Amino acid sequence: MAEAKVHAARDAEQVRRLLDLPEVTVLVRQMDALRWTGRTGYGARAMVGMALVKSLYCIPVWTRVAALVRDHAALRDVIGAAPSEWACYRFARRLREHHDLLADCLDAVVARLAAETPGMGDRLAIDGSDLPAYGNGQRHLFNHGPLRERFADPDASWGHRSSVGTRKGGGFYGFKVHAAVDTATELPVAWTVTTARESETGHVAGLIDSARRRGMAVGTCTLDKGYDVAPVYATLAERDVRPVIPLRMTGRVVRGLDKPPSCEHGEWRFAGADAKRQATKWRCPTAGCAPASRWVKADRLHPLIPRETARYKALYRERTAVERGFGRLKNEWGALPLRVRGLDRVRLHVDLTMLTCLGTALDRAGAARKLAA
Ligand SMILES: [Zn+2]
Known part of the structure; x- marks a missing residue:
């Protein structure tokens, strides 16, 4: 079973264990089959090892990864060499050109985690999070100065981020990672990286489809107010996923149209949902009305899990799992700071970070299983 809240273990042994995962072994074999040897003849195992060191040790640039491995006997031993930063750049380019191989590896890692963790993916939380660019996005070269004509990262753009803790919300320049996180383990199960403006x-449909493809059942999906728009409800209903989304104060909400039915006996009570029928059932509190119950069609104002219920409240409280998931990726697994530019490089960086984080979760799940046996 995947351990909740996986923390990084930073040592050479952990790198070796990740390289020995069957899914990583397949990636290494496929990269080697492309007859990539690097100019100085490093195998793919050494180069994937460098990528794992980069996120395990939260090192933003290859130069310092190369320097660490050069000076670290145990790491050199596991990797079997001390590749230069130039070898790392060439390998990263090769990985971007054959991105499908890394995508297959990530599919396999998440699928095995799901298979070995009962209930994983049943309850998802989805959100987007900021990845500030490695480059300046200000329109002017300096205060009241001329307009900037060339941008270091042409794929980055201005987007909005919400406040977190004591940090105010506001604009930022860069990229966004959109992710679906399993609320029980707080592990990401599907993700995509876009420019910040998007x-x-x-992205909700793609994330849920991807989680399903990776073997998850996906029963409920919890999102914040920013997703309280009709298309999101339609997307979830089409996929038979129950939405847990708070209401924005739109005109219909102000008029109280989201309230349960009521009569002279008071507000009616929730009496069950029927997903096939896409409707919820409500009952007169005294059963004094005829008919004493009626069906209300599910929509944004009347979701299948009504906002009045304890179940909705419990599910909504779990939404913060996605925030903690992002926090761990950024601070413990080195997703930030970005020191690469361009959407495809940022994507590769995030995918390698995910591989290290999820691979570690998979390795621990295996170790826990052996202990239990
Ligand atoms: Zn009544």
């Missing part, structure tokens, strides 16, 4: 609501 809206978040358009």
